[in-house]
Amino acid sequence: MSQHPAGAADHGHGHHDEHENHGSLKAYVIGFILSIVLTVIPLLVVFQTNMSKNGIIITIVTMAVIQLLVQLLFFMHIREGEGPKYNVMTLILGLFIVVVIVASSVWIMSFNSVVQ
Amino acid sequence: MYASIKSFASSFFVTGDPLIYGADVSIVLTSIAVLFVLFYFKKWGWLWREWLTTVDHKKIGIMYLFASLLMLFRGGVDALLMRTQLALPNVQFLQADHYNAVFTTHGTIMILFMAMPMMFGLFNMVVPLQIGARDVAYPFLNSVSFWLFFFGAMLFNLSFVIGGSPDAGWLSYPPLSEMSGSPGVGENFYIWGIQISGIGSLATGINFIVTILKMRAPGMKFMKMPMFTWSVFSSSIIIIFAFPILTVTLALLFIDRYMGGHLFTMDGGGFPMMYINLIWMWGHPEVYIVVLPAFGIFSEIVATFSRKRIFGYKSMVFALLSISILSFFTWVHHFFTMGSGADVNVAFAIATMAIGIPTGAKVFNWLFTMFRGRIRLEQPMMWTLAFIPCFVVGGATGVMLAVAPADYQYHNSYFLIAHFHQVLIGGVVFGYLAGIYYWWPKLFGFKLNERLGKYAFWLWNIGFYVCFMPQYALGFMGMTRRVYTYGWDMGWGPLNLVSTIGAFLMGIGFVFQVWQILYSVKYGERDTTGDPWNARTLEWSIPSPPPMYNFAVVPVVDERDSFWEDKERRDFAPAPPVPVSKLESIHMPKNSGVPIIFAACWFIAGFGFVFDWKWMAFSGLAGVGISLLVRSFTYDTDYYVPLEEVIETEKAAGRAV
Ligand code: HEM
Ligand SMILES: [Cu+2]
Numbered sequence: 001m002s003q004h005p006a007g008a009a010d011h012g013h014g015h016h017d018e019h020e021n022h023g024s025l026k027a028y029v030i031g032f033i034l035s036i037v038l039t040v041i042p043l044l045v046v047f048q049t050n051m052s053k054n055g056i057i058i059t060i061v062t063m064a065v066i067q068l069l070v071q072l073l074f075f076m077h078i079r080e081g082e083g084p085k086y087n088v089m090t091l092i093l094g095l096f097i098v099v100v101i102v103a104s105s106v107w108i109m110s111f112n113s114v115v116q
Numbered sequence: 117m118y119a120s121i122k123s124f125a126s127s128f129f130v131t132g133d134p135l136i137y138g139a140d141v142s143i144v145l146t147s148i149a150v151l152f153v154l155f156y157f158k159k160w161g162w163l164w165r166e167w168l169t170t171v172d173h174k175k176i177g178i179m180y181l182f183a184s185l186l187m188l189f190r191g192g193v194d195a196l197l198m199r200t201q202l203a204l205p206n207v208q209f210l211q212a213d214h215y216n217a218v219f220t221t222h223g224t225i226m227i228l229f230m231a232m233p234m235m236f237g238l239f240n241m242v243v244p245l246q247i248g249a250r251d252v253a254y255p256f257l258n259s260v261s262f263w264l265f266f267f268g269a270m271l272f273n274l275s276f277v278i279g280g281s282p283d284a285g286w287l288s289y290p291p292l293s294e295m296s297g298s299p300g301v302g303e304n305f306y307i308w309g310i311q312i313s314g315i316g317s318l319a320t321g322i323n324f325i326v327t328i329l330k331m332r333a334p335g336m337k338f339m340k341m342p343m344f345t346w347s348v349f350s351s352s353i354i355i356i357f358a359f360p361i362l363t364v365t366l367a368l369l370f371i372d373r374y375m376g377g378h379l380f381t382m383d384g385g386g387f388p389m390m391y392i393n394l395i396w397m398w399g400h401p402e403v404y405i406v407v408l409p410a411f412g413i414f415s416e417i418v419a420t421f422s423r424k425r426i427f428g429y430k431s432m433v434f435a436l437l438s439i440s441i442l443s444f445f446t447w448v449h450h451f452f453t454m455g456s457g458a459d460v461n462v463a464f465a466i467a468t469m470a471i472g473i474p475t476g477a478k479v480f481n482w483l484f485t486m487f488r489g490r491i492r493l494e495q496p497m498m499w500t501l502a503f504i505p506c507f508v509v510g511g512a513t514g515v516m517l518a519v520a521p522a523d524y525q526y527h528n529s530y531f532l533i534a535h536f537h538q539v540l541i542g543g544v545v546f547g548y549l550a551g552i553y554y555w556w557p558k559l560f561g562f563k564l565n566e567r568l569g570k571y572a573f574w575l576w577n578i579g580f581y582v583c584f585m586p587q588y589a590l591g592f593m594g595m596t597r598r599v600y601t602y603g604w605d606m607g608w609g610p611l612n613l614v615s616t617i618g619a620f621l622m623g624i625g626f627v628f629q630v631w632q633i634l635y636s637v638k639y640g641e642r643d644t645t646g647d648p649w650n651a652r653t654l655e656w657s658i659p660s661p662p663p664m665y666n667f668a669v670v671p672v673v674d675e676r677d678s679f680w681e682d683k684e685r686r687d688f689a690p691a692p693p694v695p696v697s698k699l700e701s702i703h704m705p706k707n708s709g710v711p712i713i714f715a716a717c718w719f720i721a722g723f724g725f726v727f728d729w730k731w732m733a734f735s736g737l738a739g740v741g742i743s744l745l746v747r748s749f750t751y752d753t754d755y756y757v758p759l760e761e762v763i764e765t766e767k768a769a770g771r772a773v
Binding site for chain 2: 094109111
């Protein structure tokens, strides 16, 4: 448990623990390229192809989910750190709340189409 | 040329209303006075070094506190304007459109620019001290949060004199808030003011979660944390999941208004009810964000002033955490009348009532803590005692509203208005005031005057019931919210007059509090012990006001309320001073001017978007980007407080030999 405010990071003091690995340049570059590719694909699909509406939506959502994973793995250091995995717990709770929000919104709003 | 300037000025500045010219004059005069003082006394350097660039959580907390009190004043004036207009039938004080603007800014300011910053002020002033830390986890980000809030609030308030205020209600429901219903710039001010400060709120939520997870003193296990820290933790959990929803919802509304989207419009396949669904997904959790820390404050105060451990610690923790999750499952109760069908309404009605259970459990825990305690009636405890009955009634009327079929009668009537003011004033405002009275001596080194405080207390309390009890009845008599006037034939006159009197009583109460603060600066009882209330948690173990680094020696905790247990073990004799050999130089973050510049750039960008001046919007955004780059390439962000300085400070406070 570090007693130092994390904003006062460990530059130039050398007494800080070495295990706080913040990723390599290679990982950042790979992550960056992957993110760009994953962003360009939906754009191309929308502007350059005439895929069906459902096809487009599925492509965008798939790319978004992969992008999320890329961000977590390459930039957010989800695999690193010691001690309790608070970040993973938070992610799971977040995922749960997202599911609740989306599913219940569909449920709440679908009544509109029932009465029409 | 002259004509075009004139026509620009007449649409840019709000004109035609004496109230607003009055505001213009007072804004200009105050600014001149402030500038004069700063130049005359050569205080610029001091202001910049000690306050504007500070990353010290205590100073940031104090700035939040005073900014929120200023906003309480503005929101309070809005409230009194409304109550004056409604005091009697057919009053011609405010016109309909003006009244709409006033209730909109009142609601938005009170929740987002008064309650939230006052809460963040208390987070900042207390949490690091309570857990034995020297600052928050991300001090730089903390300063960024404050300045984003500050400039967001300024942008929002500017709409009063420039461009025109928003007037589509505090949640800006479409289609009224769309271009079709609100073609002016008011809604743009609403969107940008909230977006800018909202990013700051999200960052604060993250900051305090990490602070509580990572920076606790050695030995302070989760189940040994003070109750206020627990409540901040639960509140921050809600913040990090709820605020993104608000940001996205307002961004969607902005797409509609700025780029001609049709997400929430009446035509073009828009879906206005979706906005209402989304905004309440943030809106309901938001009310729990602001009330949970108030619960935490009451828990600290009840234990301290009853001289007992808090009753049912584990159940309190469990209640807080379950409320923070449950609060995400009740939002539909704000639009039962949308008519999503009986199944939807029943599910959310039951979920709403379920929240009443952990809340009720907490009330019993406070009562049992007081039971057979040695109660001291000092100011913080008075507000706590006033809170309990008030909140119980507010919760009960909430459960009445949660009965979906009955809500078709109550919805958007004055009954609803009375309900949420009862929980927001009786719960949140009383709670934060109690917290301010309680922790004031810690931060400033003196107590707030008791006599003036008592006047304020009684004015607020009597004023509250006189103001809001009649509103329950008015709701039953058919008076709906957001009406700007009514006729004699409705029979609402007498109760409205009573209600207005109550509102002014609370206003006078606030004036007494301002006086109380000013008076106590000079004559307030000084606190030389660091522990003026004989309290239980770590923040009271250090001098008041605490040194910049808080704890010269990081405390080691081995039980709950360990500060109290220590005091008991040594029979309340003063703590022995620390030998100088135990002191060390202390690692601290450096001040930075980037946060205030960064936030000012957001302000410029926001202002540009409000008026659709692209050159301004994009230069603001460029400034935002540059500030981020500058920070990324700053490596010299921390330093060591030299040992001699630590020794000197500790000796001066009589804490070291
Ligand atoms: C047991 C606790 C509570 C219950 C059961 C409850 C229930 C409700 C219900 C059903 C409504 C909607 C009524 C309608 O629109 O017709 C409502 C509105 C509201 N409640 Fe509560 N409530 C509770 C506690 C709170 C607390 C603690 C706060 C704030 C600290 C709060 C703030 C509000 C606000 C601000 C509104 C109205 C917002 C608006 O329409 O503009 N409530 N409450
Ligand atoms: Cu609610």
